[in-house]
Amino acid sequence: MSGRICYLQRSGDALASVRLVGVRSDDAWRPRRGSEEASALHDARQAAAWISERTADRKVAYLCLDVDGSNCRWLTSPTGDPLVLAAAMQGEGSNGWAGPSLSESSIQPLNGEAGEAPKKRRKEQVEGEAVHPAGQRRSVLAVPDSLARIAIDALDERGVEVLRAGSLWHAMAQAWDPSSPVLRHEPGRDGEIAATSPVTAVVMMDPSGRLLWAWSRDGVLLAGGAMFVPVQGDGEPRAGKAEVGRLVSDWLAWSVQLGETPGRIICITPKLAGGDMAEQEFGTAVGRAWAGASVDLVVHEDPIGATLSRLATAEVAPGEGPGADLVSLNRRPRRVHRWMYLWSALAIGLGAAAVLAVGVKAWGGASAASRQAKDVAEQTRKAVLGAVPPPQNDPVLVATAESNPRRYIEERLAAERAKRNVRTGLPPARPxxxxxxxxxxxxxxxxxxxxxxxxxxxxxxxxxxxxxxxxxxxxxxxxxxxxxxxxxxxxxxxxxxxxxxxxxxxxxxxxxxxxxxxxxxxxxx
Missing domain, CATH: 3.30.1360.100 (General secretion pathway protein M, EpsM)
Incomplete structure (x- = not known):
């Protein structure tokens, strides 16, 4: 996905920083704290203005959201509809998700049936159309995205298009999974991908004191998690046996639910502070605790920056779907949609005007026809009164002839027939x-x-x-x-x-x- 990658880092409900990574650039922006205008809405719009000034092609290839406050859980739900998933996550007892509401978060399923490979899922299962009355076990991702929504709308107002949006877990899976479409087309990698790709676990140590991990196959996210690690006074994170044990404990729980285990582990860490183990020892400890998996260790002073840079230099965009991006953000109405709504409204207005014109013309024709009918009725009345004038001494017949000439003629004909004893049909019965x-x-x-x-x-x-x-x-x-x-x-x-x-x-x-x-x-x- 050649282009600029934008990373939104959150701190609680506030925007902590914005990072714009390109092929040869890496810029950062932080909102000013303590100003009277400081607010999440103001900061997001200021960030959009800053991004707009640095995107000459008016496009952001990928908007990556920090996973602070995000959650990936395994739960039972009859359908993959986000409303149902949000209710199910909040109803998981005392340990239930107590994060933002659906109006402030992207909530989507990551899998279909338990143990089913993502590439075998049906489209309707991924989109939540299939309904299972008894409930279905699902891996569900919830990411707070209110800041991202504001930023996308503000960028759209400035003519900057956001092509894709996803979480940092999605970015880790796409940037580091060797079977990801982003990496398959790198020079020198032809023929290195097996026909059936194993599950890959990507472990990233954030210098700010977070240990992030993501499971994926073919770059499609299966599950993700995060935990805090101690940070030394010099700002370097420290990892030991306790962190490895917590990581393996999470993986064991997910492997039971998914029915699969990672066959390959990739660790991306900065230089670790002196403590229980160094960065090489950390990778070895993870591989030793998860037997049967190969371990690759990458030491980089900025693991998140390295992840974003790999996505910025990729020539192929990843696939679409809940395992590749945040669906609700990708489907958010943009300026093109608003123009479509505007033109649709104009077309409807023109159609209504045409219908109104036809109605006015029809009303005029109906009025003319009504006047003509009245004229014909008046001529008929005069002709009837001239041919068969009613007796002036009978006010009933006079009134009938004036108001209803047809009835008057029928009554006069009936009277004449009765007077002349005109009989037709069967003879009358004897009295x-x-x-x-x-x-x-x-x-x-x-x-x-x-x-x-x-x-x-x-x-x-x-x-x-x-x-x-x-x-x-x-x-x-x-x-x-x-x-x-x-x-x-x-x-x-x-x-x-x-x-x-x-x-x-x-x-x-x-x-x-x-x-x-x-x-x-x-x-x-």
Whole structure:
């Protein structure tokens, strides 16, 4: 990754220093303490301004974050989603991670199934898309990155692009693992990498008094850790058997979880102060405590600077993913994204304006159509009133003709059809029920006893017993005088008596055999 490497060193929540390492340069900047404007936000923006002045190509190849306050743990989680991982880390009992919240940290899984090699993992497992209801053991990395977010945004405002971002553990794995893509393309290394690369452990002694370690395969981070070591008065760190024992204890725990052990150990240390062991003895002690692994020792007065320099001079960038960088920082929206959002908003605004114009035009067309419809309705009303004027003495018809000409015409047509007795379809039913009502009115007279009523399509026969013949004749006369009577009645005098009453037959023939009366109600028997 040929280019400038920027290293942000933290001291608690504050920015301690910024280091910008290039192929032939190594510059450093420290914020001024004690000023009224001193704050994490102010320091990060001042650092971005300083970096911007020293990047002629307007690019930072790699932004490396110090691992102070970072944590790498092994825990159980149903998914690799950062929210779930943060909750799981904080819920690991009294020893749970009590660091910054997800809004201030990058939290990401480093592995899939326990013991599974990183190169065999599926993409969805790395990104946390796979869900395991029973839970899955994962190696999880948490790095406070609020200062890095501010710096990236401030650099982006100044037109400086940050290509990649990762932690110091990522940088150690990529810069010192012999199977890392960064080192495979170094001159003179062709053919030195085996088909299956072993796990490499990189141990770095920071002159400030920290012992950092990282496990990796092919430059992909598997796990990382840190511990403090004593520092002599002259500023040189001191290491002894206790530090080696703590280191090996951490490795034993991780080897049980991962199911793998380092086959190669690379130690990068400065000159150690007089104490239990010198730097050569420290490397030998680590190799002796971890049997079966080869040990390479590199003595450098500035191990972090050497790591950054190796990355700055590399010709090939490392791979992508949680084991190669901090995913959330790499996916942070930049100026390009903001321009994309701006152009998208402008496009949406233009589309909305076009839709508004079409709507206004459609509204104008609808208004014109509405006016035309009203004109046609008015012309129709006038034509109807001119052709069939309503009678002025009927206010209901006049109002109907004014408000609803169509209904007025339909009612007038129905009235004309009824007046002219225009019939279509099946003949109407005989008005039997109205005629029975008339008979019941007459038969209710005292002294009349009903014997039988016969109904047919052609006539109605009523057999009754009456005291005398005149009663039957009066009944026929009464039926004939009814306005709603539908039959012509005749009397027959058969021989028959009952309790001094005479039997009389009344025969009613329908007045209109074709229609059976006009508008009567009733039905066929």
């Amino acid at each position: 039997i029920l109205p005629e029975l009502e008339n008979l019941s009115l007459m038969l209710g007279t005292d002294g009349i006893e009903l014997e039988e009523i016969r109904l047919s399509e052609s006539l109605i026969q009523v057999h009754v017993y009456v005291p005398e013949t005149k009663v039957a004749e009066d009944m026929v006369d009464a039926l004939g005088r009814l306005d709603n009577d539908h039959c012509v009645w005749t009397i027959q005098y058969p021989t028959g008596t009952k309790n001094n009453l005479k039997l009389i037959w009344l025969d009613g023939t329908w007045k209109d055999k074709a229609a059976g009366g006009s508008g009567g109600t009733g039905g066929r028997p």
